[in-house]
Amino acid sequence: MMIDVQNLTKRFAGRTAVDGISFQVQPGEIVGFLGPNGAGKSTTMRMLTGYLPPTSGAACIGGHDVFHDSLKARREIGFMPENVPLYEDMRVAEYLTFRAALKGVKIREVRSSVERAMEYCGLGEVRKKMIGTLSKGFRQRVGLADALVHRPRLLILDEPTNGLDPNQIRQVRSLIAQLAGEHTILLSTHILSEVEMSCRRVIIINKGTIRADDTPEALAENLQSSGTVTVELQAGPEEVSEQIQGMGAVRRLASSDVGEGWHRYELRVEPGEEIRVELAELAAARHWRLRELTLHRATLEDVFVELTQRE
Amino acid sequence: MRTFLILLGKELRAFFLSPVAWVVLALFMVITGQSFSLSIGLLREKPSDFSIVRWTFFPQWFWYYYFFLFPLITMRLFAEEQRQGTLESLLTAPVRAWQVLMAKYTSAVIFYSVLWLPALLYFGLLHWIMRGEVEIPLGALGGSYLILFATGLFHLALGCLASALTRNQIIAAILGYALILLHFLAGTFLMYLSQENPDRMRPVLDQAVTMRHMDYFTLGLIDSRPLTYYVSGAILILVLTHQVLEYRRWKA
Numbered sequence: 001m002m003i004d005v006q007n008l009t010k011r012f013a014g015r016t017a018v019d020g021i022s023f024q025v026q027p028g029e030i031v032g033f034l035g036p037n038g039a040g041k042s043t044t045m046r047m048l049t050g051y052l053p054p055t056s057g058a059a060c061i062g063g064h065d066v067f068h069d070s071l072k073a074r075r076e077i078g079f080m081p082e083n084v085p086l087y088e089d090m091r092v093a094e095y096l097t098f099r100a101a102l103k104g105v106k107i108r109e110v111r112s113s114v115e116r117a118m119e120y121c122g123l124g125e126v127r128k129k130m131i132g133t134l135s136k137g138f139r140q141r142v143g144l145a146d147a148l149v150h151r152p153r154l155l156i157l158d159e160p161t162n163g164l165d166p167n168q169i170r171q172v173r174s175l176i177a178q179l180a181g182e183h184t185i186l187l188s189t190h191i192l193s194e195v196e197m198s199c200r201r202v203i204i205i206n207k208g209t210i211r212a213d214d215t216p217e218a219l220a221e222n223l224q225s226s227g228t229v230t231v232e233l234q235a236g237p238e239e240v241s242e243q244i245q246g247m248g249a250v251r252r253l254a255s256s257d258v259g260e261g262w263h264r265y266e267l268r269v270e271p272g273e274e275i276r277v278e279l280a281e282l283a284a285a286r287h288w289r290l291r292e293l294t295l296h297r298a299t300l301e302d303v304f305v306e307l308t309q310r311e
Numbered sequence: 312m313r314t315f316l317i318l319l320g321k322e323l324r325a326f327f328l329s330p331v332a333w334v335v336l337a338l339f340m341v342i343t344g345q346s347f348s349l350s351i352g353l354l355r356e357k358p359s360d361f362s363i364v365r366w367t368f369f370p371q372w373f374w375y376y377y378f379f380l381f382p383l384i385t386m387r388l389f390a391e392e393q394r395q396g397t398l399e400s401l402l403t404a405p406v407r408a409w410q411v412l413m414a415k416y417t418s419a420v421i422f423y424s425v426l427w428l429p430a431l432l433y434f435g436l437l438h439w440i441m442r443g444e445v446e447i448p449l450g451a452l453g454g455s456y457l458i459l460f461a462t463g464l465f466h467l468a469l470g471c472l473a474s475a476l477t478r479n480q481i482i483a484a485i486l487g488y489a490l491i492l493l494h495f496l497a498g499t500f501l502m503y504l505s506q507e508n509p510d511r512m513r514p515v516l517d518q519a520v521t522m523r524h525m526d527y528f529t530l531g532l533i534d535s536r537p538l539t540y541y542v543s544g545a546i547l548i549l550v551l552t553h554q555v556l557e558y559r560r561w562k563a
Contacts, residue, residue, distance in 0.1 A: 050403060074404065
Protein backbone atom coordinates (compact mmCIF):
# COMPACT_ATOMS: atom_id res chain seq x y z
CA MET A 1 0.00 0.00 0.00
CA MET A 2 1.50 3.32 -1.05
CA ILE A 3 -0.98 5.61 0.67
CA ASP A 4 -3.30 4.53 3.45
CA VAL A 5 -5.55 7.23 4.87
CA GLN A 6 -7.85 6.42 7.78
CA ASN A 7 -10.49 8.87 9.02
CA LEU A 8 -8.23 11.84 8.44
CA THR A 9 -9.68 15.05 9.86
CA LYS A 10 -8.35 18.60 9.97
CA ARG A 11 -10.12 21.30 11.89
CA PHE A 12 -9.00 24.91 11.73
CA ALA A 13 -10.36 27.45 14.17
CA GLY A 14 -14.08 26.90 13.84
CA ARG A 15 -13.94 25.29 10.41
CA THR A 16 -13.58 21.66 9.37
CA ALA A 17 -11.45 21.55 6.23
CA VAL A 18 -11.17 17.77 5.95
CA ASP A 19 -13.81 15.64 7.60
CA GLY A 20 -12.90 12.03 8.29
CA ILE A 21 -11.78 10.91 4.85
CA SER A 22 -10.39 7.43 4.15
CA PHE A 23 -8.84 6.04 0.99
CA GLN A 24 -6.04 3.79 -0.18
CA VAL A 25 -3.72 4.06 -3.13
CA GLN A 26 -1.81 1.04 -4.47
CA PRO A 27 1.71 1.32 -5.90
CA GLY A 28 1.69 2.39 -9.54
CA GLU A 29 -1.73 4.00 -9.46
CA ILE A 30 -2.37 7.47 -10.82
CA VAL A 31 -5.08 9.07 -8.77
CA GLY A 32 -6.76 12.36 -9.48
CA PHE A 33 -7.96 14.38 -6.55
CA LEU A 34 -10.83 16.40 -7.85
CA GLY A 35 -12.88 19.05 -6.16
CA PRO A 36 -13.89 22.70 -6.28
CA ASN A 37 -11.61 25.30 -4.74
CA GLY A 38 -11.68 25.09 -0.96
CA ALA A 39 -12.85 21.48 -0.93
CA GLY A 40 -9.93 20.32 1.21
CA LYS A 41 -7.57 18.98 -1.47
CA SER A 42 -4.55 21.04 -0.47
CA THR A 43 -5.15 20.48 3.22
CA THR A 44 -5.24 16.72 2.67
CA MET A 45 -2.03 16.84 0.66
CA ARG A 46 -0.31 18.97 3.27
CA MET A 47 -1.23 16.41 5.90
CA LEU A 48 0.09 13.56 3.74
CA THR A 49 3.40 15.37 3.32
CA GLY A 50 3.70 16.05 7.04
CA TYR A 51 3.42 19.82 6.74
CA LEU A 52 0.15 20.05 8.64
CA PRO A 53 -0.52 17.76 11.57
CA PRO A 54 -3.99 16.14 11.40
CA THR A 55 -6.57 16.89 14.07
CA SER A 56 -7.50 13.21 14.18
CA GLY A 57 -7.13 10.10 12.08
CA ALA A 58 -3.98 8.70 10.55
CA ALA A 59 -2.16 8.46 7.26
CA CYS A 60 0.67 6.14 6.19
CA ILE A 61 2.98 6.59 3.25
CA GLY A 62 4.67 3.36 2.18
CA GLY A 63 3.96 1.97 5.65
CA HIS A 64 5.35 4.96 7.55
CA ASP A 65 2.98 7.03 9.65
CA VAL A 66 3.19 10.65 8.46
CA PHE A 67 2.91 11.97 11.98
CA HIS A 68 4.92 9.57 14.14
CA ASP A 69 7.47 8.53 11.54
CA SER A 70 7.43 11.74 9.56
CA LEU A 71 10.97 11.80 8.17
CA LYS A 72 10.74 8.27 6.75
CA ALA A 73 7.36 9.02 5.23
CA ARG A 74 8.65 12.28 3.72
CA ARG A 75 11.59 10.49 2.09
CA GLU A 76 9.11 8.49 0.02
CA ILE A 77 7.40 11.60 -1.29
CA GLY A 78 8.13 14.11 -3.99
CA PHE A 79 5.81 17.02 -3.28
CA MET A 80 4.97 19.94 -5.49
CA PRO A 81 2.98 22.42 -3.38
CA GLU A 82 0.26 24.62 -4.77
CA ASN A 83 1.61 27.70 -6.57
CA VAL A 84 5.11 26.16 -6.55
CA PRO A 85 7.02 28.15 -3.92
CA LEU A 86 10.67 28.54 -5.00
CA TYR A 87 13.68 30.61 -3.92
CA GLU A 88 13.58 33.54 -6.31
CA ASP A 89 17.26 34.36 -5.93
CA MET A 90 18.69 30.94 -6.70
CA ARG A 91 19.62 29.57 -10.10
CA VAL A 92 17.73 26.57 -11.44
CA ALA A 93 20.58 24.04 -11.29
CA GLU A 94 21.76 25.42 -7.97
CA TYR A 95 18.29 25.08 -6.48
CA LEU A 96 17.84 21.52 -7.69
CA THR A 97 21.29 20.57 -6.38
CA PHE A 98 20.36 21.97 -2.99
CA ARG A 99 17.05 20.14 -2.98
CA ALA A 100 18.56 16.83 -4.11
CA ALA A 101 21.18 16.94 -1.36
CA LEU A 102 18.56 17.97 1.20
CA LYS A 103 16.36 15.04 0.26
CA GLY A 104 19.17 12.62 0.94
CA VAL A 105 20.55 11.88 -2.54
CA LYS A 106 24.11 10.57 -2.10
CA ILE A 107 26.76 13.20 -2.74
CA ARG A 108 28.21 11.33 -5.69
CA GLU A 109 24.79 10.96 -7.27
CA VAL A 110 23.54 14.51 -6.76
CA ARG A 111 24.92 15.77 -10.04
CA SER A 112 23.50 12.99 -12.16
CA SER A 113 20.13 13.17 -10.38
CA VAL A 114 19.90 16.89 -11.07
CA GLU A 115 20.89 16.42 -14.71
CA ARG A 116 18.32 13.68 -15.13
CA ALA A 117 15.52 15.73 -13.55
CA MET A 118 16.40 18.79 -15.64
CA GLU A 119 16.47 16.77 -18.82
CA TYR A 120 13.17 15.18 -17.95
CA CYS A 121 11.48 18.51 -17.39
CA GLY A 122 13.18 20.32 -20.27
CA LEU A 123 15.10 22.74 -18.09
CA GLY A 124 18.45 22.56 -19.91
CA GLU A 125 18.14 25.98 -21.49
CA VAL A 126 17.35 27.77 -18.23
CA ARG A 127 19.72 25.90 -15.91
CA LYS A 128 21.77 29.02 -15.15
CA LYS A 129 18.84 31.42 -14.92
CA MET A 130 17.57 32.98 -11.71
CA ILE A 131 14.32 31.35 -10.70
CA GLY A 132 12.79 34.79 -10.11
CA THR A 133 13.11 35.62 -13.81
CA LEU A 134 11.44 32.46 -15.09
CA SER A 135 8.01 32.32 -16.70
CA LYS A 136 5.19 30.54 -14.95
CA GLY A 137 5.54 27.48 -17.18
CA PHE A 138 9.22 27.08 -16.37
CA ARG A 139 8.60 27.63 -12.67
CA GLN A 140 6.07 24.83 -12.77
CA ARG A 141 8.65 22.59 -14.41
CA VAL A 142 11.26 23.49 -11.81
CA GLY A 143 8.72 22.50 -9.17
CA LEU A 144 8.17 19.19 -10.92
CA ALA A 145 11.90 18.58 -11.31
CA ASP A 146 12.27 19.30 -7.59
CA ALA A 147 9.51 16.80 -6.78
CA LEU A 148 11.15 13.97 -8.69
CA VAL A 149 14.86 14.74 -8.29
CA HIS A 150 15.36 12.16 -5.53
CA ARG A 151 13.36 9.47 -7.39
CA PRO A 152 10.61 9.17 -4.80
CA ARG A 153 8.17 6.30 -5.02
CA LEU A 154 5.25 8.67 -4.62
CA LEU A 155 4.62 11.99 -6.32
CA ILE A 156 2.09 14.35 -4.78
CA LEU A 157 1.32 17.22 -7.11
CA ASP A 158 -0.98 20.00 -5.97
CA GLU A 159 -2.57 21.57 -9.04
CA PRO A 160 0.40 21.00 -11.33
CA THR A 161 -1.18 22.85 -14.27
CA ASN A 162 -2.65 25.76 -12.33
CA GLY A 163 -2.25 29.03 -14.20
CA LEU A 164 -0.61 27.62 -17.33
CA ASP A 165 -1.62 28.28 -20.91
CA PRO A 166 -3.03 25.40 -23.00
CA ASN A 167 0.33 24.53 -24.58
CA GLN A 168 2.07 24.43 -21.24
CA ILE A 169 -0.76 22.38 -19.76
CA ARG A 170 -0.26 19.87 -22.54
CA GLN A 171 3.49 19.73 -21.85
CA VAL A 172 3.05 19.19 -18.13
CA ARG A 173 0.40 16.58 -18.79
CA SER A 174 2.63 14.60 -21.11
CA LEU A 175 5.40 14.84 -18.53
CA ILE A 176 3.08 13.34 -15.95
CA ALA A 177 2.10 10.61 -18.39
CA GLN A 178 5.78 9.75 -18.84
CA LEU A 179 6.28 9.60 -15.09
CA ALA A 180 3.37 7.26 -14.65
CA GLY A 181 5.36 4.07 -15.15
CA GLU A 182 7.95 4.82 -12.51
CA HIS A 183 5.96 6.48 -9.77
CA THR A 184 2.70 6.36 -7.93
CA ILE A 185 1.05 9.72 -8.51
CA LEU A 186 -1.56 11.62 -6.55
CA LEU A 187 -2.45 14.86 -8.26
CA SER A 188 -5.09 17.40 -7.45
CA THR A 189 -6.87 19.63 -9.86
CA HIS A 190 -10.12 21.34 -10.52
CA ILE A 191 -9.71 20.90 -14.27
CA LEU A 192 -11.75 17.91 -15.33
CA SER A 193 -10.19 17.14 -18.67
CA GLU A 194 -6.90 16.76 -16.89
CA VAL A 195 -8.19 13.95 -14.73
CA GLU A 196 -9.88 12.25 -17.65
CA MET A 197 -6.64 12.27 -19.59
CA SER A 198 -4.10 11.43 -16.93
CA CYS A 199 -5.77 9.42 -14.22
CA ARG A 200 -7.00 5.90 -13.94
CA ARG A 201 -8.88 6.71 -10.80
CA VAL A 202 -10.69 9.76 -9.50
CA ILE A 203 -11.49 10.77 -5.96
CA ILE A 204 -14.03 13.57 -5.86
CA ILE A 205 -13.93 15.58 -2.68
CA ASN A 206 -16.25 18.37 -1.61
CA LYS A 207 -16.54 20.23 1.68
CA GLY A 208 -13.98 17.93 3.25
CA THR A 209 -15.68 14.63 2.46
CA ILE A 210 -15.21 12.08 -0.31
CA ARG A 211 -18.18 12.06 -2.67
CA ALA A 212 -16.98 9.48 -5.17
CA ASP A 213 -14.00 7.19 -5.73
CA ASP A 214 -13.88 5.29 -9.01
CA THR A 215 -12.51 5.26 -12.56
CA PRO A 216 -13.54 8.28 -14.65
CA GLU A 217 -15.49 5.99 -17.00
CA ALA A 218 -17.39 4.27 -14.21
CA LEU A 219 -18.30 7.59 -12.68
CA ALA A 220 -19.59 8.88 -15.97
CA GLU A 221 -21.42 5.63 -16.63
CA ASN A 222 -23.31 5.79 -13.36
CA LEU A 223 -24.67 9.11 -14.31
CA GLN A 224 -25.08 8.18 -17.93
CA SER A 225 -27.70 5.58 -17.10
CA SER A 226 -29.86 8.53 -16.16
CA GLY A 227 -28.97 10.33 -19.35
CA THR A 228 -30.21 13.45 -21.02
CA VAL A 229 -32.09 13.44 -24.31
CA THR A 230 -32.29 16.50 -26.48
CA VAL A 231 -35.06 16.80 -28.97
CA GLU A 232 -36.03 19.67 -31.30
CA LEU A 233 -39.62 19.79 -32.37
CA GLN A 234 -41.83 22.25 -34.18
CA ALA A 235 -44.45 22.16 -31.46
CA GLY A 236 -45.44 24.31 -28.49
CA PRO A 237 -44.27 23.54 -24.96
CA GLU A 238 -47.77 23.05 -23.46
CA GLU A 239 -48.72 20.40 -25.97
CA VAL A 240 -45.37 18.62 -25.77
CA SER A 241 -45.02 18.62 -22.03
CA GLU A 242 -48.51 17.25 -21.64
CA GLN A 243 -47.67 14.31 -23.91
CA ILE A 244 -44.21 13.71 -22.52
CA GLN A 245 -45.18 13.85 -18.87
CA GLY A 246 -47.40 10.92 -19.67
CA MET A 247 -44.40 8.82 -20.71
CA GLY A 248 -43.38 8.21 -17.11
CA ALA A 249 -39.67 7.67 -17.68
CA VAL A 250 -39.01 11.40 -17.92
CA ARG A 251 -37.90 13.03 -14.70
CA ARG A 252 -37.38 16.59 -15.78
CA LEU A 253 -38.21 18.64 -18.81
CA ALA A 254 -36.82 21.98 -19.88
CA SER A 255 -37.72 23.83 -23.03
CA SER A 256 -36.43 26.80 -24.94
CA ASP A 257 -37.77 28.65 -27.95
CA VAL A 258 -35.35 28.59 -30.87
CA GLY A 259 -37.51 30.56 -33.31
CA GLU A 260 -39.86 29.90 -36.26
CA GLY A 261 -42.02 27.67 -34.11
CA TRP A 262 -39.15 25.35 -33.22
CA HIS A 263 -38.56 24.41 -29.59
CA ARG A 264 -35.67 22.65 -28.03
CA TYR A 265 -36.45 20.23 -25.18
CA GLU A 266 -34.00 18.73 -22.67
CA LEU A 267 -35.30 15.57 -21.07
CA ARG A 268 -33.79 13.98 -18.00
CA VAL A 269 -34.55 10.27 -18.16
CA GLU A 270 -34.75 7.57 -15.48
CA PRO A 271 -31.76 5.21 -15.32
CA GLY A 272 -31.76 2.49 -17.96
CA GLU A 273 -34.72 3.82 -19.92
CA GLU A 274 -34.52 4.19 -23.70
CA ILE A 275 -37.11 6.69 -24.87
CA ARG A 276 -35.73 7.87 -28.19
CA VAL A 277 -37.74 5.41 -30.27
CA GLU A 278 -40.84 6.21 -28.31
CA LEU A 279 -40.25 9.91 -28.82
CA ALA A 280 -39.84 9.54 -32.55
CA GLU A 281 -43.04 7.55 -32.77
CA LEU A 282 -44.85 10.11 -30.67
CA ALA A 283 -43.67 12.93 -32.92
CA ALA A 284 -44.82 11.04 -35.99
CA ALA A 285 -48.20 10.26 -34.46
CA ARG A 286 -48.82 13.86 -33.44
CA HIS A 287 -47.43 15.24 -36.73
CA TRP A 288 -44.75 17.26 -35.00
CA ARG A 289 -41.85 18.04 -37.26
CA LEU A 290 -38.62 16.72 -35.73
CA ARG A 291 -35.11 17.78 -36.65
CA GLU A 292 -32.92 16.55 -33.78
CA LEU A 293 -32.97 13.65 -31.35
CA THR A 294 -29.84 12.99 -29.32
CA LEU A 295 -28.86 11.04 -26.21
CA HIS A 296 -26.05 12.74 -24.33
CA ARG A 297 -23.35 10.68 -22.72
CA ALA A 298 -22.64 12.16 -19.32
CA THR A 299 -19.14 13.57 -19.00
CA LEU A 300 -17.01 13.71 -15.93
CA GLU A 301 -18.02 17.33 -15.77
CA ASP A 302 -21.65 16.33 -15.28
CA VAL A 303 -20.60 13.96 -12.51
CA PHE A 304 -18.57 16.71 -10.92
CA VAL A 305 -21.37 19.25 -11.00
CA GLU A 306 -23.86 16.63 -9.84
CA LEU A 307 -21.70 15.59 -6.88
CA THR A 308 -20.45 18.96 -5.75
CA GLN A 309 -23.50 21.15 -6.24
CA ARG A 310 -26.26 18.88 -5.04
CA GLU A 311 -27.01 20.39 -1.68
CA MET B 312 24.39 16.57 10.65
CA ARG B 313 24.59 16.33 6.89
CA THR B 314 21.16 17.94 6.56
CA PHE B 315 22.24 20.74 8.87
CA LEU B 316 25.41 21.38 6.85
CA ILE B 317 23.49 21.45 3.57
CA LEU B 318 21.02 23.94 5.04
CA LEU B 319 23.83 25.99 6.54
CA GLY B 320 25.63 26.09 3.20
CA LYS B 321 22.51 27.37 1.52
CA GLU B 322 21.99 30.06 4.17
CA LEU B 323 25.60 31.21 3.99
CA ARG B 324 25.39 31.45 0.23
CA ALA B 325 22.23 33.49 0.63
CA PHE B 326 24.16 35.89 2.89
CA PHE B 327 27.36 36.22 0.97
CA LEU B 328 25.84 36.22 -2.49
CA SER B 329 23.42 39.01 -1.71
CA PRO B 330 24.46 42.62 -2.34
CA VAL B 331 22.77 43.73 0.89
CA ALA B 332 25.27 41.74 2.93
CA TRP B 333 28.21 43.45 1.24
CA VAL B 334 26.66 46.87 1.71
CA VAL B 335 26.23 46.13 5.40
CA LEU B 336 29.79 44.84 5.61
CA ALA B 337 31.17 47.93 3.87
CA LEU B 338 29.13 50.33 5.99
CA PHE B 339 30.21 48.53 9.08
CA MET B 340 33.87 48.80 8.09
CA VAL B 341 33.38 52.53 7.58
CA ILE B 342 31.89 52.87 11.06
CA THR B 343 34.52 50.82 12.88
CA GLY B 344 37.32 52.32 10.80
CA GLN B 345 36.09 55.79 11.65
CA SER B 346 35.87 54.87 15.34
CA PHE B 347 39.41 53.56 15.20
CA SER B 348 40.90 56.61 13.58
CA LEU B 349 38.96 58.96 15.89
CA SER B 350 40.13 57.08 18.96
CA ILE B 351 43.75 57.41 17.81
CA GLY B 352 43.22 61.15 17.44
CA LEU B 353 41.61 61.30 20.86
CA LEU B 354 44.38 59.43 22.60
CA ARG B 355 46.99 61.62 20.93
CA GLU B 356 45.48 64.76 22.45
CA LYS B 357 45.10 63.72 26.03
CA PRO B 358 45.53 60.66 28.18
CA SER B 359 42.46 58.59 28.83
CA ASP B 360 41.33 56.06 31.40
CA PHE B 361 40.28 53.79 28.57
CA SER B 362 42.42 51.88 26.11
CA ILE B 363 42.39 52.20 22.35
CA VAL B 364 40.44 48.95 22.15
CA ARG B 365 37.72 50.41 24.30
CA TRP B 366 37.52 53.61 22.25
CA THR B 367 37.40 51.70 18.99
CA PHE B 368 34.76 49.17 19.87
CA PHE B 369 32.64 51.28 22.16
CA PRO B 370 32.72 54.94 21.16
CA GLN B 371 29.89 57.15 22.42
CA TRP B 372 27.85 56.47 19.32
CA PHE B 373 28.22 52.71 19.67
CA TRP B 374 24.64 52.22 20.89
CA TYR B 375 23.28 54.15 17.93
CA TYR B 376 24.32 51.63 15.34
CA TYR B 377 24.84 48.48 17.37
CA PHE B 378 21.14 47.61 17.75
CA PHE B 379 20.34 48.22 14.09
CA LEU B 380 22.80 45.58 13.10
CA PHE B 381 20.78 42.60 14.31
CA PRO B 382 17.43 43.25 12.62
CA LEU B 383 19.33 43.89 9.39
CA ILE B 384 20.91 40.47 9.63
CA THR B 385 17.94 38.46 10.83
CA MET B 386 14.84 40.09 9.34
CA ARG B 387 15.02 38.04 6.15
CA LEU B 388 15.58 34.61 7.69
CA PHE B 389 12.05 33.33 8.27
CA ALA B 390 9.86 36.18 7.06
CA GLU B 391 11.08 35.71 3.49
CA GLU B 392 10.50 31.94 3.57
CA GLN B 393 6.99 32.52 4.81
CA ARG B 394 6.25 35.18 2.23
CA GLN B 395 7.47 33.04 -0.67
CA GLY B 396 5.81 29.95 0.77
CA THR B 397 9.11 28.09 0.63
CA LEU B 398 8.79 27.07 4.27
CA GLU B 399 6.30 24.52 2.99
CA SER B 400 8.68 22.93 0.50
CA LEU B 401 11.46 23.10 3.09
CA LEU B 402 9.47 21.39 5.83
CA THR B 403 7.99 18.73 3.56
CA ALA B 404 11.50 17.60 2.66
CA PRO B 405 12.93 15.12 5.17
CA VAL B 406 14.12 17.94 7.41
CA ARG B 407 13.35 18.80 11.03
CA ALA B 408 12.19 22.30 11.94
CA TRP B 409 15.01 22.70 14.45
CA GLN B 410 17.60 21.88 11.79
CA VAL B 411 16.21 24.69 9.66
CA LEU B 412 16.21 27.01 12.66
CA MET B 413 19.77 26.18 13.73
CA ALA B 414 21.10 26.49 10.18
CA LYS B 415 19.59 29.95 9.83
CA TYR B 416 20.73 31.04 13.26
CA THR B 417 24.27 29.72 12.76
CA SER B 418 24.57 31.47 9.42
CA ALA B 419 23.50 34.74 11.06
CA VAL B 420 26.09 34.24 13.82
CA ILE B 421 28.80 33.57 11.25
CA PHE B 422 27.91 36.67 9.26
CA TYR B 423 27.84 38.76 12.43
CA SER B 424 31.26 37.46 13.45
CA VAL B 425 32.68 38.25 10.03
CA LEU B 426 31.53 41.86 10.47
CA TRP B 427 33.89 42.31 13.40
CA LEU B 428 36.92 40.67 11.85
CA PRO B 429 38.26 43.63 9.83
CA ALA B 430 38.70 45.54 13.13
CA LEU B 431 41.45 43.07 14.06
CA LEU B 432 43.28 44.23 10.99
CA TYR B 433 43.25 47.83 12.25
CA PHE B 434 45.11 46.90 15.41
CA GLY B 435 47.53 44.73 13.48
CA LEU B 436 48.15 47.62 11.15
CA LEU B 437 48.71 50.04 14.00
CA HIS B 438 51.13 47.64 15.63
CA TRP B 439 53.02 47.25 12.37
CA ILE B 440 53.19 50.96 11.59
CA MET B 441 54.33 51.84 15.10
CA ARG B 442 56.86 49.01 14.99
CA GLY B 443 55.60 47.70 18.33
CA GLU B 444 55.95 51.08 20.07
CA VAL B 445 52.28 51.12 20.92
CA GLU B 446 50.85 48.66 23.37
CA ILE B 447 47.68 46.92 22.35
CA PRO B 448 46.00 45.46 25.41
CA LEU B 449 45.33 41.89 24.41
CA GLY B 450 43.14 41.18 27.41
CA ALA B 451 40.85 44.06 26.54
CA LEU B 452 40.82 42.97 22.91
CA GLY B 453 39.90 39.39 23.80
CA GLY B 454 37.30 40.59 26.29
CA SER B 455 35.73 42.94 23.77
CA TYR B 456 35.45 40.22 21.17
CA LEU B 457 34.05 37.80 23.71
CA ILE B 458 31.34 40.15 24.95
CA LEU B 459 30.45 41.27 21.43
CA PHE B 460 30.09 37.62 20.45
CA ALA B 461 28.03 36.72 23.53
CA THR B 462 25.62 39.65 23.23
CA GLY B 463 25.46 38.90 19.51
CA LEU B 464 24.31 35.35 20.17
CA PHE B 465 21.48 36.66 22.31
CA HIS B 466 20.41 39.52 20.07
CA LEU B 467 20.50 37.41 16.92
CA ALA B 468 18.22 34.88 18.62
CA LEU B 469 15.79 37.72 19.37
CA GLY B 470 15.98 38.74 15.72
CA CYS B 471 15.21 35.16 14.65
CA LEU B 472 12.18 35.08 16.89
CA ALA B 473 10.89 38.34 15.41
CA SER B 474 11.40 37.02 11.89
CA ALA B 475 9.52 33.80 12.65
CA LEU B 476 6.54 35.78 13.90
CA THR B 477 5.71 37.49 10.62
CA ARG B 478 5.90 37.15 6.85
CA ASN B 479 6.83 40.79 6.38
CA GLN B 480 10.54 41.64 6.55
CA ILE B 481 9.95 45.23 7.62
CA ILE B 482 7.75 44.16 10.50
CA ALA B 483 10.32 41.51 11.41
CA ALA B 484 13.02 44.19 11.50
CA ILE B 485 11.04 46.64 13.59
CA LEU B 486 9.87 43.93 15.97
CA GLY B 487 13.39 42.58 16.34
CA TYR B 488 14.71 46.06 17.02
CA ALA B 489 11.98 46.65 19.60
CA LEU B 490 12.74 43.39 21.42
CA ILE B 491 16.46 44.09 21.54
CA LEU B 492 15.94 47.65 22.69
CA LEU B 493 13.45 46.52 25.32
CA HIS B 494 16.01 44.16 26.79
CA PHE B 495 18.62 46.88 26.79
CA LEU B 496 16.35 49.49 28.34
CA ALA B 497 15.22 47.05 31.02
CA GLY B 498 18.91 46.80 31.91
CA THR B 499 19.40 50.57 32.05
CA PHE B 500 16.24 50.85 34.10
CA LEU B 501 17.76 48.42 36.60
CA MET B 502 20.85 50.60 36.72
CA TYR B 503 18.69 53.61 37.42
CA LEU B 504 16.89 51.78 40.25
CA SER B 505 20.18 50.71 41.74
CA GLN B 506 21.23 54.30 42.37
CA GLU B 507 19.04 54.27 45.46
CA ASN B 508 20.18 50.98 46.82
CA PRO B 509 23.44 49.97 45.15
CA ASP B 510 24.39 47.07 47.36
CA ARG B 511 21.18 45.14 47.14
CA MET B 512 20.86 45.57 43.40
CA ARG B 513 24.40 44.70 42.63
CA PRO B 514 23.99 40.94 42.02
CA VAL B 515 21.15 41.61 39.58
CA LEU B 516 23.13 44.30 37.80
CA ASP B 517 26.10 42.09 37.24
CA GLN B 518 23.86 39.48 35.68
CA ALA B 519 21.61 41.34 33.36
CA VAL B 520 22.81 44.78 32.35
CA THR B 521 24.40 44.79 28.93
CA MET B 522 26.08 48.19 29.39
CA ARG B 523 27.76 47.02 32.58
CA HIS B 524 28.99 43.83 30.89
CA MET B 525 30.53 45.80 28.11
CA ASP B 526 32.35 48.02 30.59
CA TYR B 527 33.90 45.09 32.41
CA PHE B 528 34.83 43.02 29.42
CA THR B 529 36.47 45.86 27.54
CA LEU B 530 38.73 46.37 30.51
CA GLY B 531 39.76 42.78 30.13
CA LEU B 532 37.70 41.58 33.08
CA ILE B 533 36.27 38.33 31.84
CA ASP B 534 33.38 37.10 33.91
CA SER B 535 31.56 33.85 33.24
CA ARG B 536 28.22 35.08 34.61
CA PRO B 537 27.29 37.38 31.72
CA LEU B 538 28.44 34.75 29.26
CA THR B 539 26.14 32.21 30.88
CA TYR B 540 23.37 34.79 30.89
CA TYR B 541 23.60 35.50 27.16
CA VAL B 542 24.13 31.92 26.04
CA SER B 543 21.25 30.55 28.11
CA GLY B 544 19.13 33.51 27.03
CA ALA B 545 19.88 32.69 23.40
CA ILE B 546 18.96 29.04 23.93
CA LEU B 547 15.68 30.04 25.58
CA ILE B 548 14.77 32.39 22.73
CA LEU B 549 15.66 29.75 20.12
CA VAL B 550 13.44 27.20 21.84
CA LEU B 551 10.69 29.80 21.76
CA THR B 552 11.31 30.43 18.07
CA HIS B 553 11.04 26.71 17.40
CA GLN B 554 7.71 26.72 19.22
CA VAL B 555 6.52 29.63 17.09
CA LEU B 556 7.43 27.79 13.88
CA GLU B 557 5.63 24.66 15.06
CA TYR B 558 2.65 26.63 16.31
CA ARG B 559 2.14 28.34 12.98
CA ARG B 560 1.80 24.92 11.39
CA TRP B 561 -0.58 23.59 14.02
CA LYS B 562 -2.77 26.62 13.76
CA ALA B 563 -2.14 27.37 10.08
